Amino acid sequence: MKALRAARMERCIGCHSCSLACSRQVHHFLSWNRAGIRIASAGGLSTGFEAKVCLACHPAPCAEACPSGALVQRRDGGVMQKKSLCVRCGLCAEACPVDAIYLDSENNPYVCIHCGQCVAFCPHNCLEMADLSPREKDGEADHD
Amino acid sequence: MIRDFFRVMVVDLSSGATRIAEHTGRAEFLGGSGLAALLFETYGHMDRSWDDPDQPLIFAIGPLTGYYPLMSKTCCAFRSPYHDEYTESYAGGKSALSLRFADLDALVVTGRAPRLTALCVGSGGTDLRDVEFLRGFDALQTGRVLRKMFPGAGRRSILRIGPAGENLSAYACINVDTFRHFGRMGGGTVMGAKNLKGICILGDQGFPLPEGKAYPKLYRRIFEQLTTTEMMAKYHGVGTAININPLNGLKSLPWRNLQATAAPAAEAISGERFADDVLLRNAACAGCPVGCIHIGFVRERFQANNQYLYRQVGYDYEPIYSCGGMLEVTDPSQVLRILDVIEKEGLDCMSAGVALAWATEALEKGVVSKGETLLDFAWGDAETYMRGVELISRPPNEFYRQLAQGTLKCAARFGGEDFACVLGQEMAGYATGEVFFVSEGLGFRHSHLDAGGYAWDQKHDEKDVDKALEFLIEDSRKRIVVNCMVGCLFSRGVYTEDLLAEALDAVGHTGFGSSLSAIGERVQRLRWRLRVRMGYDPRQVKIPKRYTELTTWKGPIDTDYLEALRTEYAARILSMAAPAPGSE
Ligand code: SF4
Ligand code: SF4
Ligand code: SF4
Numbered sequence: 097m098k099a100l101r102a103a104r105m106e107r108c109i110g111c112h113s114c115s116l117a118c119s120r121q122v123h124h125f126l127s128w129n130r131a132g133i134r135i136a137s138a139g140g141l142s143t144g145f146e147a148k149v150c151l152a153c154h155p156a157p158c159a160e161a162c163p164s165g166a167l168v169q170r171r172d173g174g175v176m177q178k179k180s181l182c183v184r185c186g187l188c189a190e191a192c193p194v195d196a197i198y199l200d201s202e203n204n205p206y207v208c209i210h211c212g213q214c215v216a217f218c219p220h221n222c223l224e225m226a227d228l229s230p231r232e233k234d235g236e237a238d239h240d
Numbered sequence: 241m242i243r244d245f246f247r248v249m250v251v252d253l254s255s256g257a258t259r260i261a262e263h264t265g266r267a268e269f270l271g272g273s274g275l276a277a278l279l280f281e282t283y284g285h286m287d288r289s290w291d292d293p294d295q296p297l298i299f300a301i302g303p304l305t306g307y308y309p310l311m312s313k314t315c316c317a318f319r320s321p322y323h324d325e326y327t328e329s330y331a332g333g334k335s336a337l338s339l340r341f342a343d344l345d346a347l348v349v350t351g352r353a354p355r356l357t358a359l360c361v362g363s364g365g366t367d368l369r370d371v372e373f374l375r376g377f378d379a380l381q382t383g384r385v386l387r388k389m390f391p392g393a394g395r396r397s398i399l400r401i402g403p404a405g406e407n408l409s410a411y412a413c414i415n416v417d418t419f420r421h422f423g424r425m426g427g428g429t430v431m432g433a434k435n436l437k438g439i440c441i442l443g444d445q446g447f448p449l450p451e452g453k454a455y456p457k458l459y460r461r462i463f464e465q466l467t468t469t470e471m472m473a474k475y476h477g478v479g480t481a482i483n484i485n486p487l488n489g490l491k492s493l494p495w496r497n498l499q500a501t502a503a504p505a506a507e508a509i510s511g512e513r514f515a516d517d518v519l520l521r522n523a524a525c526a527g528c529p530v531g532c533i534h535i536g537f538v539r540e541r542f543q544a545n546n547q548y549l550y551r552q553v554g555y556d557y558e559p560i561y562s563c564g565g566m567l568e569v570t571d572p573s574q575v576l577r578i579l580d581v582i583e584k585e586g587l588d589c590m591s592a593g594v595a596l597a598w599a600t601e602a603l604e605k606g607v608v609s610k611g612e613t614l615l616d617f618a619w620g621d622a623e624t625y626m627r628g629v630e631l632i633s634r635p636p637n638e639f640y641r642q643l644a645q646g647t648l649k650c651a652a653r654f655g656g657e658d659f660a661c662v663l664g665q666e667m668a669g670y671a672t673g674e675v676f677f678v679s680e681g682l683g684f685r686h687s688h689l690d691a692g693g694y695a696w697d698q699k700h701d702e703k704d705v706d707k708a709l710e711f712l713i714e715d716s717r718k719r720i721v722v723n724c725m726v727g728c729l730f731s732r733g734v735y736t737e738d739l740l741a742e743a744l745d746a747v748g749h750t751g752f753g754s755s756l757s758a759i760g761e762r763v764q765r766l767r768w769r770l771r772v773r774m775g776y777d778p779r780q781v782k783i784p785k786r787y788t789e790l791t792t793w794k795g796p797i798d799t800d801y802l803e804a805l806r807t808e809y810a811a812r813i814l815s816m817a818a819p820a821p822g823s824e
Contacts, residue, residue: 109531111524112337113309113463120449121456126306127341127446128395128526136394144521148394201445219467219529 097172098225099152099210102133107220108145110135117217123206129198132208133223150174150196150208152228158207161191167207172228174210241447242303242748246275246345250283251359251366253434254293254351258366261348267751271302272726274763275346276317276328277770283348284326286773290319291408291433293352300346301339302725304740305527307455307747309463310731312336312527314416315723321410321426321433322646322665325774326767327685329424332525333417334397334443336726341395341443353435356406360390362442371437378402378584379415382438390440399439402586404633405432409644411591411665415583419523419533419554423588424665424687455746462743465734467529475532475730476522480557481511483669484565490698490793492672494561496568496619497597498661498786501671509564509572511557518572520552528728538576553580561669562593566661567600567625574622581626585633594666595647596628598659607656612639648784658785672697673794675708677787678805682778682813684716684767689729691716701794703801705808713764713812720767721760768817778810 118131128134134148152173159167159175166182167175184203189195198206212225241247246263269278276298283296297318304311314335320327339347342363349359353368356375360367369389374382379402386398397417405412405428412428413421422428431437449455466472474482487493488506495503507513514536523533539550553576563582564575582589600617602608610616614631615624635641642650647666651657661667663677664686670676672694679693680686688694691712700708722732725740735743737756744752752759783806788799 109522109524109533110526111529111531112526113529116306116527119446120459124449124451125446126449128337128443129341130446134394217463217529219531 097170097228098212099173099228100133100149100208100212100214101224101226102147102149102222103224103226104220104222105145105147108135108147108222109220110137110145111219113217113219114147114214114223117214118208121213122209122211130200130206131198132206133214134198147222148195148198150210151194152210157191157193158188158197161187163187167205170210175207177205177207177209179204241343242450246271247343248279248346248348249344249361249366250348250350251361252351253349253353253357253359253368253436256368266303266749267755268759268762269766270721270724270756270759270763271305271345272300272315273317273328273720273723273767274759275300275302275724276315277326277763277766279346279348280317280326280770281766283350284319284770290321290324290430293434294350295319295430297349297427297430297434297436298346299335299339300726301336301344302727303749304725304727304743304747305336306340308459308743309466310528310530310728310735311725312525313726313728314339315726316414316422316427318427318430319774321408321429323776325776326770327425328767329422329427329685330689330723330726331414331416331420331422332528332728333420334395334526335399335416335420335441337526338395338397338441338443341445342441343445343447347439347441349434349436349439352433356435356437358386358389358438358440359436360440360442363445374437375406376403377437379586380418380584383415383418386438386440390442392442392444395443397441397443399441400437400586401428401431402584402633404586404644405429406437407634407644408432409587409633410646410649411588411644412586413588415586419535420525421588423590425685426588428586450746450748458743458746462734462739463529466731469734471733472530472730476530478511478515479532479534481514481534481555481560483557484510484560485512487670487672490672492670492694492698492792493565494661494667494669494671495565497566497594497601497659498671498790499601501790501792503565503568505568505570506565508570509560509575511560514555514560514572518576525728530728530730532730536572536576538573538580540577551576551580553577553583555579558669559589559593562590562666563625565669566593566597567622568619569622569625570620571622578622578625578629581629585629587629587633588666590668591646591666592629592632594661595632595643595650596625598647598651598656598661599628599643601659602651602654602656605656608639608654612637612654660784661786662784663787664781670694670697671790671792673792674703674797674802674805675700675712677783677802678809679712681783682781682806682809684771689719691719697792697794703798705801705804708805709809709812712809713816717757717760717764720763721756724759724763765816768813769819772814772817778813779807781806781810
């Protein structure tokens with residue numbers, strides 16, 4: 097199983113092409129929030145950019161916090177989303193350690209599903225789809 | 241959001257009232273430049289000066305903003321403190337997408353706040369905050385504070401001014417998201433006159449996209465074209481700074497206040513040298529994969545014993561020309577240090593550089609004395625120029641008060657008009673010849689971006705007034721169409737009018753088909769009409785003597801040709817500004 101990795105963010109130019117692509121293609125929406133990946137400056141533009149994107153945790157704190165079964169653990173890391181089950185409590189977003197889940201104004205969660213559609217739109221090759229390593233499969237991922 | 245009207249937020253700083261206004265006219269004016277002109281007709285005052293509190297400051301985006309790559313700029317329009325007539329300026333950063341996602345086609349700010357104020361707008365309304373404590377803060381520091389005051393890192397745009405805007409220099413800029421600017425014609429001055437220190441635009445909404453395959457397919461096609469063509473490589477590679485060497489080779493590089501048009505030392509500040517020696521990284525406007533923003537670094541020892549600090553300073557061709565070549569500063573780090581001070585003070589870097597170049601020559605020739613300049617300006621002396629920038633921004637005497645209003649205004653008062661490098665405003669960096677001088681000198685916003693006169697000069701040595709002016713008028717009409725979209729002009733080779741029509745169709749703005757060209761012409765006329773109604777007379781525009789003393793690759797400037805172009809272009813502008821048949 098593969099996961100999206102923001103592997104080379106030091107190359108990022110802050111163009112938002114990735115988040116706009118996700119918004120467009122995965123969510124059929126135009127927004128830089130409603131997307132699995134969001135780009136923020138790390139504190140003003142002179143500090144470079146960071147990607148707010150799912151780390152594909154295993155076990156996934158967001159899934160553990162979800163009371164309705166809307167977010168379920170993916171086999172090798174990260175979560176699958178069953179939108180119809182979501183009760184919009186927002187607990188998943190609260191539980192995510194890296195602010196990877198965006199809640200829209202109605203509390204609908206948006207999280208990366210590791211489909212990789214954004215990768216082709218990054219002009220600086222900051223993003224990649226990586227095989228989840230066995231260590232991560234064992235659920236001992238160290239994401240530092 | 242696709243709709244056939246414009247959704248405009250109008251904020252009155254005097255009363256604090258905000259309302260949403262709906263305006264018709266999408267089919268006739270499209271957006272951006274056209275929308276801004278339309279809004280100025282509605283909210284502006286022909287009979288009151290630029291600093292009347294009721295004059296509007298307008299920010300407008302286009303129908304495709306955010307929907308396609310490089311549809312990433314905002315048009316800012318206002319009555320300019322520089323000439324007290326209608327003008328506009330363009331910038332990107334995150335401003336355009338923030339407006340799009342705040343569900344606004346335009347923001348109109350009127351009135352004057354009683355105290356220094358910051359305005360935050362979003363889809364949920366506005367927030368006005370007293371920021372009197374920020375008086376005198378530089379533009380970068382102001383950005384830092386505003387980022388803390390308003391939420392939303394990564395999905396908001398922060399516009400602000402420095403001391404120059406507060407002090408009403410006629411060429412104060414609006415800094416947008418640290419590295420972009422509404423640079424020319426004094427947008428920052430208008431904010432200063434309104435007591436408006438900063439504007440935060442929260443792009444906190446979004447829109448469902450059209451169903452079907454046409455839009456994503458077209459998006460992909462355009463994205464591929466824009467990320468693979470050679471044309472764009474120029475902008476993200478070395479960047480526009482690549483122009484230094486070729487212009488130097490063509491004897492078209494303004495040097496030492498245009499005392500020369502080429503210099504061996506120019507190589508030291510070429511785009512290639514900047515890239516090799518001081519380029520730190522690239523950045524992009526939101527929605528643009530090209531990444532043309534070049535950020536250099538300056539490392540400075542501030543104390544003995546190896547105590548260093550560093551700064552990041554954006555550069556481009558124009559800043560290098562105006563603060564490098566014009567001042568004969570030939571070390572990239574020194575150029576960046578001057579630019580850094582200009583950035584903080586919040587001045588237009590082209591105007592500031594050219595003003596200092598003129599002051600240096602005026603001092604050299606004894607037209608003014610140190611009693612006026614207070615500083616011993618000398619070619620290449622970056623340290624003194626840095627202090628000069630601060631004096632323009634915070635004028636201590638009459639000389640600097642005048643210089644802050646424009647080089648030609650200062651020269652009219654103290655002498656030295658012959659060598660003031662002013663073409664409507666302090667010139668852009670193309671000493672290419674007669675067509676460019678007339679194009680910038682008389683053009684709508686006195687910008688090299690009004691039309692490609694510089695390119696015409698570089699390719700044509702025949703002297704055909706009609707052909708040259710046909711080109712200028714037709715090329716500016718085409719650029720106006722892109723400016724109505726408000727697309728980045730770097731992409732104009734890809735976004736032909738056919739492709740723009742197709743792109744509009746794919747998102748649901750149907751029926752533009754062949755009308756884009758007519759819209760361009762309509763907006764061209766409307767803009768001229770506005771300016772002329774505010775007093776513009778292109779026949780009165782003078783091309784300073786310095787421009788007639790130059791030599792380019794074509795040889796000495798031909799003053800007869802220059803004069804013929806000038807007279808005929810003025811006549812054509814006036815005919816474009818004539819009331820549309822049956823309209824008045
Ligand atoms: S959304 Fe957050 S908590 Fe959930 S798997 Fe991704 S990173 Fe982990
Ligand atoms: S991998 Fe897919 S879901 Fe995740 S951010 Fe990219 S496009 Fe969105
Ligand atoms: S597409 Fe790449 S360069 Fe652009 S914002 Fe995303 S990660 Fe950064």
